[in-house]
Amino acid sequence: MATSRAVPNPAFRQLRGQRSPGEFAAAVRRAAREIGEQVACDARYIGRVEAGEIRCPNYAYERVFLHMFPGSTLTDLGFSDRETVRGRGTHTISAGPPSPHHTSQNNEESDVLRRAFMAGGSAAMTAVSLGLSPGSVPSPRRVGEVEAPRRVGEAEVSAVEAAVRQIRLLDDRHGADGLYRRAAQPLQAAYALLDAGTAHRGAADRLHAGAGELAISVGWLAHDSGRFDDARSHYAEALATARVSGDPALEAHAFCNTAFLARDAGRPREAVRAAQAGERAARQLSSPRLLALLTLREAGGWAGLGDRTGCADTLGRAKSLFAQGPSDDDPEWMTFFVEAELEMLEAQCWSTLGDWPRAALHAQRAADLQDPHFARNLALYRAQLADDLVRAGAPDRAAAAGHQVLDLLDQVQSSRIRGMLAGTARRLLPARRAAGVPDFLERHASTPRRA
Incomplete structure (x- = not known):
C-alpha cells in the first residue's frame, strides 16, 4: 500500500500575498466574526493549507473563505473536491477495499470524531477519534488505563490538537452535558502519548500544549455540567502540564478557567488570586484580549x-484592554471572547453586586450582540437576562426572556443554563399573576428534565 503525498497549494499561498501566516490567520478570524462563524485559525493552520496537508477545509472554514473571496469556489482557492477528499480512497492507493477504520489525520471536522464524542464507544473508537491508525490503537490494560503507542509522531500530535478543536466546536453548538463522559477517554489517551515521549522537542512542546488544552476543555465540560470537583482536577492537571513545559499561554488559560470555577463555586478570593496569577503569565504574551478576559475574571x-x-x-481596565482589539498572538481558544461575552461578564458582575437593573442592561446587550448560530451562548445570555429582570422587578419581561431560553433547550445541553432558568422560575412564583408569567411557569414545569 502506498500513501499519497501532500501537494502544495500555490493558489492559496498567492491569496496570502505579503502577509505573514499569522497576519493572514488573524484576517481569517476577523472574517469569521463578520459572518457569525467561529474558527480556530492560526499560522500553523495556514501553513498546513499551503503545504497541501488540508486538501479541503471543513464547512466552517469553507464559509469563511468564500466570504473572504466572493465569487470564488473551493477549486479556485486550490482545494480539492469535497466528495473526493471525503471518499473512502482519500488517502490511500490500494488494490483492495480501504479499512473501515481509516480516517484522515487532517480532517478537522471528522464525522468519526463527532460520533465518538456524541455516542460514546469503545477504546478503539476513541483512538480513532484521536486520529490514530488501527496499528497504534491504545488498548486498555485495565479499567481506566490506556497503553500508548511506542512511537509518537506528527499524526498523534495533530490528532490531539484536532480533538481539542472538535470538543470546543461541539460545546459551542450544543453545551456540555452530552459531551463530558465521552471526552474522558481522548484526554486519557493524550496523556498516555505524553508518557510515551517524542523524538523531537517541537513535537513534545506541541503535545504538552495539546494535552493541556484538552484537559482544560474536558474540565470546562465538567464545569458547565455542574461537576465542580472534576473540573478543578482537570484544570489543576492542565496547570501542572503548563508548569512542566514552561508554557505561559497554557498557564494563563488554566488560571483563567480556575478563576471562573472558583467564582462559580463561591470562592471569590481564590478567583481573584487565580485571575491575577493568569495575568502575570499572560504578560509574557502580546495579547491584550487575553489580559482583558483574565481581568474580567x-x-x-x-x-x-x-x-x-x-x-x-x-x-x-478590562474594557480598555478589550478596546485595543484582536492580535495575531491571541490564543485560538479565545474565539468565543467577542463583545457579547464582554457584556455578559460585566452583567454577571453587577448581578453579583445586586445591581439588577444595570445587570439586565448588559445582559440584554449580550443577547442582542450574540450571533444566533451559537445556541449555547445565546441561551446562556438570555437565561442571565431573565434572572436579572425578575430580580429587577420586571416579571413580564423576565417571562418573555425565559420563553426564549426554553425555545433553545432542544438544541442545548447545559446544566448551568437549566439551573439558572429553574432559579428564575422559583423567583417568578410570587409574581404569577403578572402578564406572561403563568404561561412561562407552566411551560417550564412541563419541560422534560435531562438525566
Whole structure:
C-alpha cells in the first residue's frame, strides 16, 4: 500500500500575498466574526493549507473563505473536491477495499470524531477519534488505563490538537452535558502519548500544549455540567502540564478557567488570586484580549467579595484592554471572547453586586450582540437576562426572556443554563399573576428534565 503525498497549494499561498501566516490567520478570524462563524485559525493552520496537508477545509472554514473571496469556489482557492477528499480512497492507493477504520489525520471536522464524542464507544473508537491508525490503537490494560503507542509522531500530535478543536466546536453548538463522559477517554489517551515521549522537542512542546488544552476543555465540560470537583482536577492537571513545559499561554488559560470555577463555586478570593496569577503569565504574551478576559475574571472575584469599587475599577481596565482589539498572538481558544461575552461578564458582575437593573442592561446587550448560530451562548445570555429582570422587578419581561431560553433547550445541553432558568422560575412564583408569567411557569414545569 502506498500513501499519497501532500501537494502544495500555490493558489492559496498567492491569496496570502505579503502577509505573514499569522497576519493572514488573524484576517481569517476577523472574517469569521463578520459572518457569525467561529474558527480556530492560526499560522500553523495556514501553513498546513499551503503545504497541501488540508486538501479541503471543513464547512466552517469553507464559509469563511468564500466570504473572504466572493465569487470564488473551493477549486479556485486550490482545494480539492469535497466528495473526493471525503471518499473512502482519500488517502490511500490500494488494490483492495480501504479499512473501515481509516480516517484522515487532517480532517478537522471528522464525522468519526463527532460520533465518538456524541455516542460514546469503545477504546478503539476513541483512538480513532484521536486520529490514530488501527496499528497504534491504545488498548486498555485495565479499567481506566490506556497503553500508548511506542512511537509518537506528527499524526498523534495533530490528532490531539484536532480533538481539542472538535470538543470546543461541539460545546459551542450544543453545551456540555452530552459531551463530558465521552471526552474522558481522548484526554486519557493524550496523556498516555505524553508518557510515551517524542523524538523531537517541537513535537513534545506541541503535545504538552495539546494535552493541556484538552484537559482544560474536558474540565470546562465538567464545569458547565455542574461537576465542580472534576473540573478543578482537570484544570489543576492542565496547570501542572503548563508548569512542566514552561508554557505561559497554557498557564494563563488554566488560571483563567480556575478563576471562573472558583467564582462559580463561591470562592471569590481564590478567583481573584487565580485571575491575577493568569495575568502575570499572560504578560509574557502580546495579547491584550487575553489580559482583558483574565481581568474580567478578576472583576468577578471582586464582585463576589462585595467590593464594588474594586470591581468597577477592574471592569474599566478590562474594557480598555478589550478596546485595543484582536492580535495575531491571541490564543485560538479565545474565539468565543467577542463583545457579547464582554457584556455578559460585566452583567454577571453587577448581578453579583445586586445591581439588577444595570445587570439586565448588559445582559440584554449580550443577547442582542450574540450571533444566533451559537445556541449555547445565546441561551446562556438570555437565561442571565431573565434572572436579572425578575430580580429587577420586571416579571413580564423576565417571562418573555425565559420563553426564549426554553425555545433553545432542544438544541442545548447545559446544566448551568437549566439551573439558572429553574432559579428564575422559583423567583417568578410570587409574581404569577403578572402578564406572561403563568404561561412561562407552566411551560417550564412541563419541560422534560435531562438525566
